[in-house]
Every structure is written in structure tokens, then in C-alpha cells.
Amino acid sequence: MVDMIAEADASSPVSQTAGVSELSPQQLDRYRSDGFVVVRNLFSATEIQGLRQETERLLTECADLINPRNLRCRYMAHHETGESLFEVFDPVNDISPMCEQFTHDPRIMNVMESIYEEPALLFKEKLIFKLPGAMGYNLHQDIPLYWEGFPRTFVTVLIPIDETTRENGCTEVFSGYHADFLSNNPDVYMLPDETVDPARRTWLELQPGDVAIFHGLTPHRSSPNRSHAMRRTLYVSYNASSDGGDQRTAHYAKFQDKMRARVESQTGGKTYFQ
Ligand SMILES: O=C(O)CCC(=O)C(=O)O
Numbered sequence: 001m002v003d004m005i006a007e008a009d010a011s012s013p014v015s016q017t018a019g020v021s022e023l024s025p026q027q028l029d030r031y032r033s034d035g036f037v038v039v040r041n042l043f044s045a046t047e048i049q050g051l052r053q054e055t056e057r058l059l060t061e062c063a064d065l066i067n068p069r070n071l072r073c074r075y076m077a078h079h080e081t082g083e084s085l086f087e088v089f090d091p092v093n094d095i096s097p098m099c100e101q102f103t104h105d106p107r108i109m110n111v112m113e114s115i116y117e118e119p120a121l122l123f124k125e126k127l128i129f130k131l132p133g134a135m136g137y138n139l140h141q142d143i144p145l146y147w148e149g150f151p152r153t154f155v156t157v158l159i160p161i162d163e164t165t166r167e168n169g170c171t172e173v174f175s176g177y178h179a180d181f182l183s184n185n186p187d188v189y190m191l192p193d194e195t196v197d198p199a200r201r202t203w204l205e206l207q208p209g210d211v212a213i214f215h216g217l218t219p220h221r222s223s224p225n226r227s228h229a230m231r232r233t234l235y236v237s238y239n240a241s242s243d244g245g246d247q248r249t250a251h252y253a254k255f256q257d258k259m260r261a262r263v264e265s266q267t268g269g270k271t272y273f274q
Pocket residue numbers: 128130137142169170171172220221222233235
């Protein structure tokens with residue numbers, strides 16, 4: 001399955017060329033049949049180096065925002081010690097003009113438009129830090145069955161800031177499951193690993209500059225970060241403009257409403273957004 005990435009790259013001049021940003025017909029076919037596609041070298045090393053520095057600025061200049069009661073933040077347990085580690089800023093654009101620039105980058109917007117055959121709109125964005133030791137994510141599909149009105153055209157562009165490897169817990173996607181939900185129980189979001197065939201797994205081993213694009217129903221998971229460095233990724237999600245228009249503000253309002261009670265019961269304190 002890993003070979004599929006190499007094959008997709010070899011079949012298309014687009015994926016090899018920085019600055020060109022429409023998916024080739026072969027890449028589109030791949031995306032449609034597998035539910036994901038990897039595009040190599042969409043960004044230059046220098047651009048991603050700038051984004052890496054921006055994550056360092058955020059960790060120092062915005063350190064006071066990192067708080068379990070701040071609805072912008074989420075935490076993840078250390079896979080061995082259980083220690084709670086800061087994991088993600090969600091959203092991030094309002095504290096990072098550079099992240100905002102990436103989420104509206106014309107190369108990404110063009111790729112998304114070639115998937116949608118119409119303009120794409122930013123739905124949400126999150127900056128995942130995945131500190132050393134952080135546990136991974138259980139298997140899931142991003143579109144929640146229980147969430148009425150959630151756009152079915154939800155697609156995520158994964159922008160790696162550090163090289164993503166099996167050792168540091170790269171995202172793993174399973175091909176060919178994106179036509180439907182894998183559970184018809186609205187209370188089930190995290191899926192048992194046996195739901196998918198391990199032979200259909202691709203580890204998204206990416207270099208900074210590459211991107212992976214996957215559908216909101218493509219099941220994915222990740223393992224713990226067993227390296228000694230952060231594995232940072234910017235996860236940017238879009239919807240097709242005809243599928244509900246611009247929903248980013250409404251989405252975050254609803255998302256934070258849903259999180260509030262859970263975070264307040266976990267932390268025993270009042271939540272806020274800052
Ligand atoms: O960070 C990862 O590897 C996975 C993240 C993920 O699955 C998600 O945010 O939906």
C-alpha cells in the first residue's frame with residue numbers, strides 16, 4: 001500500500017513540481033478510488049521552515065494561552081506515563097497570520113477546487129504539536145454521524161511541518177472506505193481497529209513540503225510519537241461552497257458548545273476561549 005504513494009507521484013508531473021497546483025487526472029482518480037492522495041513538494045523547504053519557526057513563536061509568545069480550560073487547546077496523554085501533554089491549537093488562524101496564509105494558499109485552494117469542481121471554503125484548521133510520547137488517535141472518520149448538517153464534502157489537507165514517520169506517529173489512512181460511515185451508531189466515533197482491513201493501510205510518511213489530502217470519511221488513526229522531537233502538522237479542512245457555504249464561524253460556535261460541558265467536568269473549572 002505504501003507503494004501507492006510512490007506510484008501516484010510517478011504518474012503525475014504535478015506532484016513533483018513546486019508551485020503547480022491542480023491535481024492531475026491520475027491523482028484525481030486515485031483520490032476518488034482511495035479517499036486520499038499525496039502531493040509531493042507543493043511547498044518549498046523555505047516556506048515550511050518559516051511555518052516551523054512560527055510554531056516556535058506560538059509556543060513562546062502564546063504560552064499563556066495554553067491552558068486546559070481554554071477551548072482553543074486540547075491535550076493528549078503520554079502513552080507510557082499518562083502525563084497530560086499539550087496537543088493542539090484549534091483554531092489557530094486568529095493567533096497566527098502565517099497559518100492563516102497557508103490555509104488560503106492558492107496552491108491548496110486550486111487542488112481543492114480540482115477535487116470539488118467548484119470553489120472550496122475553509123471549514124476549520126488546527127495545529128497539532130504531538131509532543132514526544134504523546135499517544136496517537138484511535139481509528140475514526142472525521143465526519144461525525146451524530147452531527148446533523150456537518151458537510152459531507154469535508155476534506156482535510158495535512159501539511160507536515162516536521163517529517164512524519166512511523167516512529168513519530170504519522171497519520172495512517174485506510175483506502176476505499178470513504179463512501180459511507182463505518183458505524184451506524186451515532187454514539188460511536190472511535191472505531192475498533194478491526195473495522196478496517198490492515199492491508200488497506202498507508203502510512204502518510206511525508207517530508208515538509210508534501211501534503212496529503214483525505215476525505216472526511218476516510219478512516220484514519222495514528223500511533224504514539226516514540227521519537228524525541230515534536231511531530232507538528234497543520235490540519236486544514238474545507239467544504240465545497242455549494243455544501244452549506246461559509247460555515248467556519250458557526251462551526252466553531254457549535255464545536256465549543258459541545259466541548260464546554262466535557263472540559264468543565266474534566267477540569268472542574270469554567271472554560272473560556274482566548
Ligand atoms: O495527528 C494525527 O496523526 C492524527 C490526527 C487526527 O486523526 C485528527 O485530528 O483527526
